[in-house]
Amino acid sequence: MNLRPIQSELFLSLQPLVLVLLDITPMMTVLEGVVMELQDCALPLLREVIPTDKEEVAFKDLDIAILVGSMPRREGMERKDLLKANVKIFKSQGAALDKYAKKTVKVVVVGNPANTNCLIASKSAPSIPKENFSCLTRLDHNRAKSQIALKLGVTSNDVKNVIIWGNHSSTQYPDVNHAKVNVKGKEVGVYEAIKDDSWLKGDFILTVQQRGAAVIKARKLSSAMSAAKAICDHVRDIWFGTPAGEFVSMGVISDGNSYGVPEDLLYSFPVVIKDKTWKFVEGLPINDFSREKMDLTAKELTEEKETAVEFLSSA
Numbered sequence: 001m002n003l004r005p006i007q008s009e010l011f012l013s014l015q016p017l018v019l020v021l022l023d024i025t026p027m028m029t030v031l032e033g034v035v036m037e038l039q040d041c042a043l044p045l046l047r048e049v050i051p052t053d054k055e056e057v058a059f060k061d062l063d064i065a066i067l068v069g070s071m072p073r074r075e076g077m078e079r080k081d082l083l084k085a086n087v088k089i090f091k092s093q094g095a096a097l098d099k100y101a102k103k104t105v106k107v108v109v110v111g112n113p114a115n116t117n118c119l120i121a122s123k124s125a126p127s128i129p130k131e132n133f134s135c136l137t138r139l140d141h142n143r144a145k146s147q148i149a150l151k152l153g154v155t156s157n158d159v160k161n162v163i164i165w166g167n168h169s170s171t172q173y174p175d176v177n178h179a180k181v182n183v184k185g186k187e188v189g190v191y192e193a194i195k196d197d198s199w200l201k202g203d204f205i206l207t208v209q210q211r212g213a214a215v216i217k218a219r220k221l222s223s224a225m226s227a228a229k230a231i232c233d234h235v236r237d238i239w240f241g242t243p244a245g246e247f248v249s250m251g252v253i254s255d256g257n258s259y260g261v262p263e264d265l266l267y268s269f270p271v272v273i274k275d276k277t278w279k280f281v282e283g284l285p286i287n288d289f290s291r292e293k294m295d296l297t298a299k300e301l302t303e304e305k306e307t308a309v310e311f312l313s314s315a
Helices: 003-011 025-040 079-100 114-123 138-152 190-194 197-201 203-209 211-219 225-240 288-314
Strands: 017-022 046-052 064-067 106-109 133-135 163-165 173-175 180-183 186-189 248-253 266-274 277-280
Touching (some): 017 025, 025 046, 064 114, 064 225, 079 114, 079 288, 106 114, 106 225, 114 133, 114 248, 114 288, 138 173, 138 211, 138 248, 173 288, 180 190, 186 190, 197 203, 203 211, 266 288
Parallel strands (some): 064 106, 106 133
Antiparallel strands (some): 163 173, 163 266, 180 186, 248 266, 266 277
């Protein structure tokens, strides 16, 4: 992978970086190989790479923590078993953030189940504001933009304000009711541009919901470059803000939302970001079709949360 454009995408072209890479002890030899590769890229903004298997080193004075590692679901494993294993991981990492990181640290959880893992990390770091924790639904957001762009024969930059509501799972709801697309210099609503309601309410939603599984089926591995690009997009917008007139999708704490989503969930919403602070996009009308989809994914997240919090109290 060419890391130079990714580095530029993440913090534009002016911000020097120090990368601290945390892994489990048995993987330290492999991690040293990653360090050598990063050194061999001769990236001009990469000042230092610190590999470690110690949380007190990895989380010390961090500005941004990207939590990628999680326990993957294995054959025969029930969802509650997956949640139990990940509660242990993210309780430990949340506690380490609480103890060692800056209180202004921005935490991005990528490891699945990302929403609930993020909630557990937040609950385990009580001295860090809940609003500083987010989980990655930008990959789903980018997938939705891409599907619309492919359908219309435009670029993904011509599509804006798609929304991913809810969980980073097959219940997520990709919503284009408020999205706009630039077609031949004119900005119009996606429904108006595509003129195919059955596709937008059917195959489009299913494609985005099941895209990760489709990638795994095709390449026998989970998403890699697209996930890395989405992480860069997510972190860049946290750091530099969203463009005027545009919003993006992020899994954030649901407290105080105006869309009827239960509080204390890590739920994906449309947000705008300024001065490293996100805010809900307010006042979007929600039709009955959307309401049903949003409630379904909230129900799944509520069930995940209840199971995970039970494990958290006994961990």
